[in-house]
Amino acid sequence: MKTINIIGSGNVAHHLVRALAELSNYKIQNVAVRSLDKIADFFPNDLIVPTIEDLKPADITLISVTDSAIAEVSERIPYKDALVVHTSGTTALEVLNDKNRKGVFYPLQTFSKNKEINFKEVPLCLEAVNTDDLIELKLLAEELSDKVFEISSEQRKSLHVAAVFVSNFTNHLYSIGNEICKENNIPFDILKPLINETADKINYLNPKDAQTGPAVRFDQKTIKAHQDFLTNKTYKEIYNLITQSIQKNV
Amino acid sequence: MKTINIIGSGNVAHHLVRALAELSNYKIQNVAVRSLDKIADFFPNDLIVPTIEDLKPADITLISVTDSAIAEVSERIPYKDALVVHTSGTTALEVLNDKNRKGVFYPLQTFSKNKEINFKEVPLCLEAVNTDDLIELKLLAEELSDKVFEISSEQRKSLHVAAVFVSNFTNHLYSIGNEICKENNIPFDILKPLINETADKINYLNPKDAQTGPAVRFDQKTIKAHQDFLTNKTYKEIYNLITQSIQKNV
Known part of the structure; x- marks a missing residue:
């Protein structure tokens, strides 16, 4: 059973938390959210941590925060050598802090908190620095969606x-x-x-x-x-x- | 059994001919098309006439030609006191020639010849000068579609x-x-x-x-x-x- 941390409470994070909770081979370890006001009822209360520094290490960490905060958030992660990916369409892979292995996990869809979505239909665009990490991301992505693509930063x-x-x-x-x-x-x-x-x-x-x-x-x-x-x-x-x-x- | 004439062979005319042919209480009398090249196989060959002047009188005549030709086409219709309507979104009802009773039968949809459509889902926007004609258009529209609206020229x-x-x-x-x-x-x-x-x-x-x-x-x-x-x-x-x-x- 692989473990996953999610950082963020925006539209993308909401739909990711909901979809990840359904998977049998993955377990949400922690969800870091700044404010409890912004999160839906289905968020796993006992797994929520108020600051990034409180996150326990996980196999994969998904950073799903506003683009301009990704670099700082990745720096504040209190563990190293794990696979850390962001979910942004515009941010380069390189902005992620070097202490962890880097990747991108970009769901190409429009998400609103109040509109449910069939995650199986969401194209997931993956990128990673090394091949093993790309395979690891693919395994996760293929459990979530039927539409998985390897997409370079430029693309x-x-x-x-x-x-x-x-x-x-x-x-x-x-x-x-x-x-x-x-x-x-x-x-x-x-x-x-x-x-x-x-x-x-x-x-x-x-x-x-x-x-x-x-x-x-x-x-x-x-x-x-x-x-x-x-x-x-x-x-x-x-x-x-x-x-x-x-x-x-x- | 009411009879219907259709003038035109564009995208809207194509989908109208196909949908009207399915109705049990209406019968296509004639379809006036300028060129046989432009029409699909499902057009009723025996009912096609090459010029507007060849049309036999029908209860309802649908003019589905380019906006700028509507006035002239309505003038060339070789009968009078019938119900003649156009299918245009932008053309005023008044451009139709006075020798016939006037109305509008505007299907609010994007039509392409090569893409089939469920006509039951096409909103039909109706207008007529007198109430009896509006009722007559409504009867036809409601056989074709579940979405029938009375819409003024301004609207x-x-x-x-x-x-x-x-x-x-x-x-x-x-x-x-x-x-x-x-x-x-x-x-x-x-x-x-x-x-x-x-x-x-x-x-x-x-x-x-x-x-x-x-x-x-x-x-x-x-x-x-x-x-x-x-x-x-x-x-x-x-x-x-x-x-x-x-x-x-x-």
């Missing part, structure tokens, strides 16, 4: 940018759609089948081939009507810029 | 703008993600669970509450790294503009 960086476009930015577009509906007394629910179908479509078509709408049709009359409709300056700028970008890519 | 206009943001623009963000992956030898498949989850999330959370990523965290270091990574000028502009917009909305 991970580009993947994170791509993820921001397809997820964070997409969600903001949903937010703009929601706002437009609200202002015009239309239930946002009416847009949900469209949102789902747009996402589903790319399982069958290349996104470029799936492109529809006035921009790709060069339907300037409709585009003009939409520009006139939009009073929010930023939303109009987004409309114009993405329209131009679609038309450049045709 | 439809705003809904179409919202649809462009949540669907056409979202798809372009998928396309940018795909391009970034390709350039860095990463399979686009790795992003698909994230894309699906981002869309699924808004069934449970308000999009504003579902927002994650460096912008909403004001993680300027990551934002800066992403800006440095992006070499495509337009994509960098999109990155900056949507990041600003997310941060304005926090």
Whole structure:
């Protein structure tokens, strides 16, 4: 039975704690959280420690804190020569402190505390300095998920940018759609089948081939009507810029 | 048994022809298409007419052509006092020719010819000048779909703008993600669970509450790294503009 420490209480840490608790070959040793206020009921109360220095040594330590804190957190870990990995999409493996063996365990998904997720479907992007550690991470990852990838730091960086476009930015577009509906007394629910179908479509078509709408049709009359409709300056700028970008890519 | 004519052979017309052919209380009378090259095998060969003037009168005529052609097409219909509706999100009801009774039958979905769709899940937005016609459209719509809405021209206009943001623009963000992956030898498949989850999330959370990523965290270091990574000028502009917009909305 391998032991695991988790440091952090954010969205990623929440879903990791929940998923790791289900595994039969791994045991959560400790979870280091700064404040008890932020954690869900399913956190293992008896295993929680208030500071990183209180962690007992474990085979694998997952650092799941804000990117800027990873270096300092890894330095404060009170043991050495263990496998310590972070879960960040943007942070280089090198920022981890040298006293432990280093790796990356990046779950490429959007996590919110209040939305359950099937961890088997979460792509896990792995990296490690040495081969044995990569194998160790793979064993853990394959118990958690059906989608395990070996991804270099360089690739991970580009993947994170791509993820921001397809997820964070997409969600903001949903937010703009929601706002437009609200202002015009239309239930946002009416847009949900469209949102789902747009996402589903790319399982069958290349996104470029799936492109529809006035921009790709060069339907300037409709585009003009939409520009006139939009009073929010930023939303109009987004409309114009993405329209131009679609038309450049045709 | 009510009869229906369809004019057009684009994405919307394709899915309408397929869905209407399944109904037991309606019968396709004619389909007017300009060119036989563009139509799928399931089009009813014996009912196809090459010009609008060849259409036999029907109870309901669905005009599903490019927005700018709707007025002219409706004028060329060789009968009068029938119910004639268009399927456009942006076109006013008034552009339809006065010789027939007017309405709108707008399916709010993204249609591609090569992607099958469950029409029962397609929101249908209806409008008509008189109540009897609205009832007639509702009867048809409710046979086709479980999601039928009465939507005014004004609301439809705003809904179409919202649809462009949540669907056409979202798809372009998928396309940018795909391009970034390709350039860095990463399979686009790795992003698909994230894309699906981002869309699924808004069934449970308000999009504003579902927002994650460096912008909403004001993680300027990551934002800066992403800006440095992006070499495509337009994509960098999109990155900056949507990041600003997310941060304005926090």
